[in-house]
Amino acid sequence: MLLLLGSCAKETDLLVPAPAPETKTIHYSLIVEEGSETRSTLGPGYKHVFEAGDRIYVESTGDDAGKMYGFLSMSISGGVGQSKASFEGDLTSAADFTPTAETPISLTLMGPADDLHTIVDGKVTTNYTDKSASSIEEAVRKYAHFTGSGQFGGYTYTLQQHSSFLVCALSFDPETTPDGTPITAKIYNNGSEEVFTHTAQAKDVEGDIEVSWVIPFGQGQSFTNAKMTVSQEGKDDVNLKMADASFVENKFYTFQRTTYLQNYFTIEAIEDGTNVRFNYSDANDGFQYSTDGFEWKNYKTADGKITLGKEEHLYFRGKRTSYQNAGNNPLITVDGNKPCYVYGDLMFLMCDAKFKPRTSLVSDFAFQGIFKNCTWLRLKNDKKLKLSATTLSKGCYADMFSGCTGLTSLAGIELPAVSTSLSARCFDSMFLGCTGITAIPEGFLPWTQLAFACYRKMFEGCSKLSEVPSDLLPAVNLAKACYIRMFWGCSNLTTAPELPAIKPAPACYFQLFRNCSSISYVKCLMLLTEEERTDYANPGYSNEGDPPVDNLEIWEVISMWSVFNKWLVNTNNQPLNNVTTAKFIKHPYMTYKRDNTDGANWMGVVPSKWQMWDADLNN
DSSP states (O other): OOOOOSOOOOHHHHTOOOOOOOEEEEEEEEEEEEOTTOOOSSSGGGOOOOOTTOEEEEEEOGGGTTSEEEEEEEOTTOOTTSSEEEEEEEEEEETTOOOOTTOEEEEEEEOTTOOSEEEETTEEEEOOTTOOBSSHHHHHHHHOOEEEEEETTOSEEEEEEOOEEEEEEEEEOTTTSOTTOEEEEEEEETTTEEEEEEEEEOEEETTEEEEEEEEEEOTTOEESSEEEEEEOTTSOOEEEEEOOEEOOTTOEEEEEEESSOOOOEEEEESSTTEEEEESOOOGGGTOEEESSSSSOEEOOGGGOOEEEOTTOEEEEEOBOSOOOOSSSOOSEEEGGGOOEEEEEEGGGGBBOTTSOBOSBOOSTTTTTTTTTTOTTEEOOSSSOEEOOOSBOOTTTTTTTTTTOTTOOOSTTEEOOOTTSOOOTTTTTTTTTTOTTOOBOOTTSSOOSBOOTTTTTTTTTTOTTOOBOOTTSOOOSBOOTTTTTTTTTTOTTOOSOOOBOOOSOOTTTTTTTTTTOTTOOEEEEOOOOOHHHHHHTSOOOOOTTOSOOGGGGGGOOOOHHHHHHTTSSBSSSSOGGGOHHHHHHHTSSSEEEEEOSSOOBOGGGOSOSSEEEEEOOTTO
């Protein structure tokens, strides 16, 4: 038989609770004010202000920790909307405890929307785990940790903010992530330690799909080898690297990323050991670079070269409104002129505050000469360099690629949309001296409404250019000096583009095909009246060539004289004074054809062996 020895208690005795300790109440009042270095967004000037429903939790500390505690409410005299407020109420203390004036106490502010502090057995604890808010204002109201300390005998106390806030903003591709898509983000610290999870719906914000939220952190929180994983149904997770950081109390931090690689302005190295340098780097311009399109760093000239391996990329974005290079200081230089591809949307260099490309060029000559004499520059056919601005400025792309002898094809450039209105001198000298270009693609210049000198010298000196679409220049409404010197010196060009305009504009065709010695004919539909012939018979310009561009606007050389003068001269007279020419100029369909006879080469600058003939109008 098994015997159990010992005393037994009644079951009911085990359920009798211990008697509650005896307590008493102590009435207390105080005034609190914000610390000099405390800031938040509840009030003007990023200062905290008190609001109705605020309470102050008071607790004894030190050797008397927890012996006295309780809440004080804002008194009638209050302080709503102010940075200083009075509070009063009854504190609970042990019956055998009486505070002295020197008893140390701590104070914690709890607002009406507070979700950071939890009350357990009348005492306050703090928990930052998985807290988030939709805005910094909401985060401050819910998760701000304002505390103060002093002695019980005091009357006025100072509160300091101890929370820090991480503002997260993610952008999504509108084509693949519609408005309302659930997005889940997780933050991992030290490689794999999950510290935060947040789910929210993507929203359409002025045409962009975005998710944003604010995470509060306690004092001393740090990130090392951290990342954010972004998930949405049906798509692969996106891992976004986060910078190492130690969060300081009373500070705001920003983590802003796109979850997809945008069409950033890009440099791609063709060879290993390619050193890229940038010449526009004012820190105030927001000029940044990235090697993956997600993590961005501010660029400064002092940073020097950035070294790329073969097929490695640099992505760039900035906030300047002009990169004008009036001399020979291009945006990018590459050591040893090692070849690199350039593509992506150039307007990423002119972003707004959210790094969204602007659509308008607001500065004259905004991109003038940015790649001037960059012999390293190459273009891809499958990834285009996009000039996406829909509002142009004077001379915006002038001299942009002049001297880029490494260019062989223009298929890798996407010029502005056909609906974009051209601006004065917008493409002036754009490909001047690009001796490697051999052809111009179909539809390259589709505009029918031109602007002053818009194509001036655009392909001058492109000595290997041989293929040009017959309908390259479709405009019938011309502008002053629009085509001036456009193909001067294109000695390999065999067929000129047709000139369909009937009405002239001053200097519109001046020296358009000068020194194009391989052209076999020129087809033009322009008709000059007797009055126009008389008015412009003697335009009065220097035989040295056209005047400086600054004087072009007051220069009145007429179109037909300027396109064919210094060509096809059978006598010492100028063509407009020649009887045969006069008869032909009235003809609505003009063609010049080359034959094998010796013809005058007036001033030695025109194709030889040319003469006029009447074309078949049905042809």
